[in-house]
Amino acid sequence: MQSCTNAHISDLNLRSGLPLNGIVDALAHAVGLVTTLDAKLVQIVGLSLRVSIAAVVLGSVIGLPLGAAIAVNEFRGKHALIVILNGLLGLPSVVVGLVVYLMLSRAGPLGSWGILFTPTAMVIAQTVLITPTLAALAQQLVADGWSEYREQLRSLGETKLGAAPTLLWDLRFSLVTIVLAGFGRAASEVGAVMIVGGNIDGVTRVMTTAIALETSKGDLPLALALGFILLSVVLALNAGAFVVKETARRRFG
Amino acid sequence: MRAPLSLLPLTLDNVVFQVGSRRIVDGISVTIERGPRTIVLGPNGAGKSVLLRLCHGLLEPTSGRIRWNAPELPGAPRRQAMVFQRPVLLRRSARRNVTYALKLAGFHGDEREERATEALRKVGLDALGDRYARTLSGGEQQRLALARVWALRPEILFLDEPTASLDPGATHEVERVIAAMHAAGTKIVMVTHSLGQAHRLGDEVLFMHQGRLVERAAAAQFFKRPASIEAAKFLEGELPW
Numbered sequence: 001m002q003s004c005t006n007a008h009i010s011d012l013n014l015r016s017g018l019p020l021n022g023i024v025d026a027l028a029h030a031v032g033l034v035t036t037l038d039a040k041l042v043q044i045v046g047l048s049l050r051v052s053i054a055a056v057v058l059g060s061v062i063g064l065p066l067g068a069a070i071a072v073n074e075f076r077g078k079h080a081l082i083v084i085l086n087g088l089l090g091l092p093s094v095v096v097g098l099v100v101y102l103m104l105s106r107a108g109p110l111g112s113w114g115i116l117f118t119p120t121a122m123v124i125a126q127t128v129l130i131t132p133t134l135a136a137l138a139q140q141l142v143a144d145g146w147s148e149y150r151e152q153l154r155s156l157g158e159t160k161l162g163a164a165p166t167l168l169w170d171l172r173f174s175l176v177t178i179v180l181a182g183f184g185r186a187a188s189e190v191g192a193v194m195i196v197g198g199n200i201d202g203v204t205r206v207m208t209t210a211i212a213l214e215t216s217k218g219d220l221p222l223a224l225a226l227g228f229i230l231l232s233v234v235l236a237l238n239a240g241a242f243v244v245k246e247t248a249r250r251r252f253g
Numbered sequence: 254m255r256a257p258l259s260l261l262p263l264t265l266d267n268v269v270f271q272v273g274s275r276r277i278v279d280g281i282s283v284t285i286e287r288g289p290r291t292i293v294l295g296p297n298g299a300g301k302s303v304l305l306r307l308c309h310g311l312l313e314p315t316s317g318r319i320r321w322n323a324p325e326l327p328g329a330p331r332r333q334a335m336v337f338q339r340p341v342l343l344r345r346s347a348r349r350n351v352t353y354a355l356k357l358a359g360f361h362g363d364e365r366e367e368r369a370t371e372a373l374r375k376v377g378l379d380a381l382g383d384r385y386a387r388t389l390s391g392g393e394q395q396r397l398a399l400a401r402v403w404a405l406r407p408e409i410l411f412l413d414e415p416t417a418s419l420d421p422g423a424t425h426e427v428e429r430v431i432a433a434m435h436a437a438g439t440k441i442v443m444v445t446h447s448l449g450q451a452h453r454l455g456d457e458v459l460f461m462h463q464g465r466l467v468e469r470a471a472a473a474q475f476f477k478r479p480a481s482i483e484a485a486k487f488l489e490g491e492l493p494w
Contacts, residue, residue, distance in 0.1 A: 148341060149341050151306070151311050151335075151337065151341075152340070152341035153341075154311060155309060155311065155334065155335045156331070156353075156354045156358075157331040157357045157358065158357055159328075166343070166353075170343050170345075173344075251385060251388075252388070253344070253385055253386070253387025
């Protein structure tokens with residue numbers, strides 16, 4: 001490992017003198033890749049977005065109602081469940097990758113599906129990773145809402161089963177932030193997709209795995225270009241969410 | 254199909270609500286009949302709001318019994334309603350707030366829309382039906398909360414200081430709507446801090462002090478000649494309220 005790292009540094013120095021110059025060159029090259037819509041780059045970004053959007057949709061469909069249901073119901077073990085969910089906010093993606101890998105590998109219980117090292121496997125892994133995040137954040141949001149709405153909704157005869165979707169809909173603009181946090185986590189994780197996707201060129205290579213690979217190969221321009229795009233996507237989405245929330249706050253109160 | 258039996262009278266039998274060692278409602282027995290507008294008066298911390306929530310079923314008594322003449326069936330649409338000091342309105346249009354309550358009460362299609370239209374007109378919000386509820390002014394929001402319960406035509410309406418945070422103009426509007434609902438046949442049970450309001454709207458007064466029901470009297474008699482020392486002190490402004 002040590003020798004490997006040293007090799008990279010010497011490689012950089014050989015090619016471009018100081019590492020700083022290397023970075024500037026790489027930046028220029030990265031801008032070129034982005035502005036010319038480099039085919040390889042477009043393919044990697046496209047797959048990243050497709051996988052992470054699919055995961056965030058699936059994760060929201062499962063996680064948000066789950067969090068809301070936990071928030072409005074009283075049951076034994078509720079607090080333990082909330083502690084576990086909050087703990088899973090810090091779920092390491094490599095662990096998720098490993099578990100999903102074991103499930104999907106030939107010898108695993110779902111081995112017959114034959115989907116290991118496909119984008120489908122990556123969607124599953126990212127869904128597993130972010131569903132607890134979405135559920136935990138939705139639980140907090142809906143629990144706060146529930147304490148405000150509970151008396152009024154019960155007075156009107158709302159059931160707990162009905163209160164969860166009513167609250168989710170009423171808090172929809174705040175949920176946008178939660179869903180985007182989930183997307184950010186999915187799009188930026190590298191461990192899970194690396195393990196279950198295998199980082200196969202043209203098939204399962206996404207932004208994060210490509211950055212990891214290109215950096216270790218020393219191809220900084222592509223890595224940097226991907227890094228900028230990843231950052232821009234996440235920033236743009238959050239800016240969009242902010243605009244949505246502000247507009248909604250002014251319009252809906 | 255025969256008409257459902259009346260919810261009223263409502264009978265409280267030695268009702269206690271206790272938090273820790275503190276008895277917020279301390280052994281209240283009372284029968285609330287159809288008809289007169291009942292005002293619950295008393296200083297802060299007398300347990301008025303808790304009493305209302307116990308009656309409405311939002312709280313369970315620690316001991317004692319709360320009996321309706323013909324209780325609501327679990328899961329069936331509610332026949333009683335409550336208006337809170339600060340209304341909780343959903344982030345949708347004023348009209349959709351009303352239809353939401355009607356949907357829960359089991360109304361469908363045209364009848365839902367007709368009732369919503371009528372209720373909004375009764376409270377004078379017909380022009381604001383498409384506005385988002387939370388962008389309305391405080392007085393309009395409380396009138397919308399009243400439209401929401403009016404649409405349900407409950408047999409009994411509990412009100413917990415509905416005008417406590419409103420200016421005089423808005424208070425007047427809300428009082429007008431409450432009087433109209435009573436005229437339309439809804440039993441009114443209202444907690445208020447305002448003696449003026451109790452004067453204007455009350456037919457009978459339940460006076461509470463330290464969790465107990467100290468006095469029950471016709472409003473005119475209560476204000477002229479209260480029977481209890483606590484009520485007399487309260488009316489003279491000696492008890493904090």
